[in-house]
Amino acid sequence: MKKNGVNMIKISAKNVDVFYGKKQALFNINLEIEENQVTALIGPSGCGKSTFLRCLNRMNDVIDICKVQGEIVINDFNINDKGCDVVRLREKIGMVFQKPNPFPKTLYENISYGPTIHGMAQSKQEMDEIVETSLKKAALWEEVKDRLHEPGTGLSGGQQQRLCIARAISVQPEVILMDEPCSALDPIATAQIEELIDELKKEHTIIIVTHSMAQAARVSQNTGFFHLGELIEHGSTDKIFKNPENNKTQDYITGRFG
């Protein structure tokens, strides 16, 4: 949504530090994510992109040694507060991973799982509708509408990834986190996912981690560059790829990193 031509801030990370045991993985991250935009997170392997992404839906909670400090404010609410309902949070903040990970169940069940847990459908008919619209939004419906009751694992890699996206959007999340969603896909499947991302940003705020500079440039409006646990630079994708402020950013995106 826009206010006075400026995009609203959906998520703001304030002074976020993350530790795995004694080892600090993120250092004082301050980052604002605009609503209904795609934000790409880039940076060398191990710089903390996935760690940061997991902060946004408290997925780090499941890692015993992981400790998160600082505030993550979503819709004016600090999700690191004790009172945060993590199940509700993950309904609002969906996630898609690097490797497509459909449940070992039918296509239909893959999608209906979330809405069932969150009690989103009152009848079989309502559930059918959710499954259909989710698959349509993920641009998978036409390919699978006749095999909804076959196992999701029987799809191609690109189809599985779109199934996972359909599963993520079935609960109507406000934010979708994607961690290298195309790294296992061919250029055509990648293009389909990218087209999808562009479509999804109308209704969702999207944050995508990617190792492909070209992909970051293609799909995102904003880009953040991480290096050794720090956010080095954040700004419009246009600016980052044409004229970055920081030399480290420039060296990374132009392939000059030692």
Add this chain to the structure above:
Amino acid sequence: MSEATHTVKSYEEELQSLNKNIIKMGVSCEEALGKAIIAITTRDSENAETVIKNDEKIDKFETTIEQQVVNLIALRQPMAIDLRETVTALKISSDLERIGDLAKNISKRTLLLNENLPKNLVDALVRVSTNVQKQLKSVLDAYLDRSSSMATNVWENDEQIDELTNLCMQEVIKYLKEHESNLDDGTHLLFVTKNIERIGDHTTNIAEQIYYLVEGEYLEGDRPKGTEPIVTGEK
């Protein structure tokens, strides 16, 4: 270019080679303009013929650079400073190619002149062309040093060239009036003057490109304009 070098050496080499070709092409244009001016002011057809012959070399540089740019974009997908290097190289080479053409055109007309030129006309031509030559040299230095301030200076000086061109045009018009029987020479001289001015304009284009290359932003504001040209034509 950035201090650090690319992890992929061949990519680094390709960018360096592009850079070198621009400089070589620029130097060839400088030479062509220098010789063209000597040729017209001293009625020296040998230099004029050299300029005409060498233009092929300049055209070849443009083709080479264009191919290098297309390859870089297709195979390396340059980003940030590399992207600006690549795109500006393409634009600069096309301005240089035009400068080469204009120098050649001056030389062709030189060969067609029938009479010696009066001294005050030669003086006016030398004044404007000396200035343009200086500009061209400075703009190549600005490219070599990646200096946006040098590029800005070149850009600002364009105004002076426009004024000197107008003074030169006045001399040509005077010449035309005094030599009504020799319309051919007068017409050639009009074009020669205009060509010199246009070389100045292309030099200013290059200055704008260098500014963008270095700063990542476009030079702000309108191009400095001198007095309106007396003889209208394309600008």
